[in-house]
Amino acid sequence: MKFQPKASHFINGAYVEDTSGTPIDVIYPATGEVIAKLHSATPGIVNQALSSAKAAQSEWAAMSGTERGRVLRRAADIMRDRNRELSILETYDTGKPLQETLVADATSGADALEYFGGLTASLTGEHIPLGGGDFVYTIREALGVCVGIGAWNYPTQIACWKGAPALACGNSMVFKPSETTPLSALKVAEILIEAGAPKGVYNVIQGYGDVGASLVTDPRVAKVSLTGSVPTGRKVYAAAADGMKHVTMELGGKSPMIVFDDADIENAVSGAILGNFYSSGQVCSNGTRVFVQKGIKDAFLSRLSERLSTAKIGDPLDEEVNFGPMVSENQMKIALAYIEKGKSEGAWLVSGGNRVDGEGYYMQPTVFADVTDDMTIAREEIFGPVMSVLDFDTEEEVLARANDTEFGLAAGVFTNDLTRAHRIVAGFEAGTCYINTYNLAPVEAPFGGSKMSGVGRENSKLAINHFSEMKTVYVSMNDVEAPY
Numbered sequence: 001m002k003f004q005p006k007a008s009h010f011i012n013g014a015y016v017e018d019t020s021g022t023p024i025d026v027i028y029p030a031t032g033e034v035i036a037k038l039h040s041a042t043p044g045i046v047n048q049a050l051s052s053a054k055a056a057q058s059e060w061a062a063m064s065g066t067e068r069g070r071v072l073r074r075a076a077d078i079m080r081d082r083n084r085e086l087s088i089l090e091t092y093d094t095g096k097p098l099q100e101t102l103v104a105d106a107t108s109g110a111d112a113l114e115y116f117g118g119l120t121a122s123l124t125g126e127h128i129p130l131g132g133g134d135f136v137y138t139i140r141e142a143l144g145v146c147v148g149i150g151a152w153n154y155p156t157q158i159a160c161w162k163g164a165p166a167l168a169c170g171n172s173m174v175f176k177p178s179e180t181t182p183l184s185a186l187k188v189a190e191i192l193i194e195a196g197a198p199k200g201v202y203n204v205i206q207g208y209g210d211v212g213a214s215l216v217t218d219p220r221v222a223k224v225s226l227t228g229s230v231p232t233g234r235k236v237y238a239a240a241a242d243g244m245k246h247v248t249m250e251l252g253g254k255s256p257m258i259v260f261d262d263a264d265i266e267n268a269v270s271g272a273i274l275g276n277f278y279s280s281g282q283v284c285s286n287g288t289r290v291f292v293q294k295g296i297k298d299a300f301l302s303r304l305s306e307r308l309s310t311a312k313i314g315d316p317l318d319e320e321v322n323f324g325p326m327v328s329e330n331q332m333k334i335a336l337a338y339i340e341k342g343k344s345e346g347a348w349l350v351s352g353g354n355r356v357d358g359e360g361y362y363m364q365p366t367v368f369a370d371v372t373d374d375m376t377i378a379r380e381e382i383f384g385p386v387m388s389v390l391d392f393d394t395e396e397e398v399l400a401r402a403n404d405t406e407f408g409l410a411a412g413v414f415t416n417d418l419t420r421a422h423r424i425v426a427g428f429e430a431g432t433c434y435i436n437t438y439n440l441a442p443v444e445a446p447f448g449g450s451k452m453s454g455v456g457r458e459n460s461k462l463a464i465n466h467f468s469e470m471k472t473v474y475v476s477m478n479d480v481e482a483p484y
């Protein structure tokens with residue numbers, strides 16, 4: 001086994017195994033080869049992970065912010081030093097090209113550790129004078145044990161985007177990666193220990209949805225942060241509500257990207273490529289409904305087809321390759337079924353549309369045009385390399401159509417008209433908007449969705465509010481007045 005970890009789970013600072021758990025085969029999507037064999041967490045493992053997180057949390061929270069921040073920043077440095085090794089692992093885990101993983105996964109995780117490590121020492125409450133000498137002060141407190149549950153598209157990034165702000169605030173974490181991509185989160189846990197985090201502060205356990213569900217309902221857990229689909233989000237949110245737990249929900253989308261006649265066409269095509277085909281289209285914020293104004297449609301489609309014909313599909317470990325396989329056979333089949341649906345509902349297949357012959361779960365980058373708002377490919381999240389191009393005439397019309405979806409994760413506009421750009425983003429019903437670019441997610445900026453796409457925000461200073469709460473302390477400097 002090429003990437004067999006020492007054991008399936010990382011609990012209380014060490015690898016732990018329980019072979020009675022359901023087997024998990026880790027598959028390299030480019031070849032179908034099994035690269036590791038793990039086991040899903042048993043109830044005993046879940047209990048061990050939560051107990052270790054519970055026991056470690058108060059010691060961690062009692063450390064000064066400066067000390068906690070130093071651990072996170074050290075972890076960021078270690079991740080950057082090992083970027084290549086971690087990126088190769090991420091490529092085997094997900095199938096994403098090394099060209100991508102070298103710049104978007106461990107590096108993004110390191111950014112989160114560095115950013116939140118830098119904020120830790122300045123996390124404070126405030127002093128509120130009330131007159132007559134009385135005052136209130138507030139104490140920013142950790143929530144306790146937080147659970148992180150991840151999707152399979154950005155396993156290292158998700159483990160860090162949840163872990164870094166949680167730990168910065170003095171919480172501990174039990175993280176469950178998707179069983180499709182279970183390897184990288186174990187490395188994040190190892191690195192945090194190496195950087196000086198006390199044992200038990202960050203634990204990783206493997207498993208299917210049932211393991212996630214048992215974490216969410218455990219009374220020791222104060223908060224759940226999920227990255228996943230809307231149906232899973234609904235279940236997890238409901239289960240967390242029963243225990244009145246805090247939640248962050250980063251869910252799916254069907255985001256619009258609007259290209260006006262006056263847009264810079266090269267930039268608009270680049271945005272559409274990045275927003276549909278990066279990571280073989282397996283990105284939650286993708287702008288999969290590309291609304292193109294009629295006057296620019298032919299030029300846009302012909303330039304898009306030209307550029308797509310230069311995509312290098314192939315061995316993800318070859319750094320020249322920029323388009324890899326889908327994460328799994330199942331995900332490939334789902335995306336191919338949507339392509340059939342697009343064809344049968346009358347959309348025009350401009351390019352792609354097929355599985356690539358040979359081993360691995362490869363499919364072609366696919367573009368449909370003449371897509372209408374009611375077609376399945378324009379309404380449902382595909383989570384694969386399938387772009388839908390829709391025509392429009394006016395600004396008012398396109399904004400209404402762009403917002404006509406239950407999702408609200410992201411939205412973008414390409415135009416050279418400054419006032420129109422701001423008018424459009426003011427009207428977008430989406431948490432993360434772009435003007436003349438698409439799909440960037442720097443740690444400094446809040447990221448998250450509205451409507452069915454989520455609750456709360458990751459990254460930025462806002463994430464701190466989702467991993468801590470304020471205690472209010474009223475201090476009287478006067479006698480207590482009572483009515484009798």
Ligand code: NDP
Nearest residue numbers: 150151152178179208209212213228229232250251252284
């Ligand atoms: P899923 O919703 O299927 O799973 C997400 C995670 O939740 C997995 O670890 C899964 O485990 C776990 N899970 C499943 N059922 C439960 C349950 N009842 N209780 C607790 N945990 C559970 O998503 P995918 O992994 O298929 O990822 C793709 C989805 O993620 C897409 O919809 C995409 O849009 C979204 N996503 C959102 C992002 C964002 O930031 N908004 C970023 C990336 C992806 P298991 O895998 O074992 O079922």
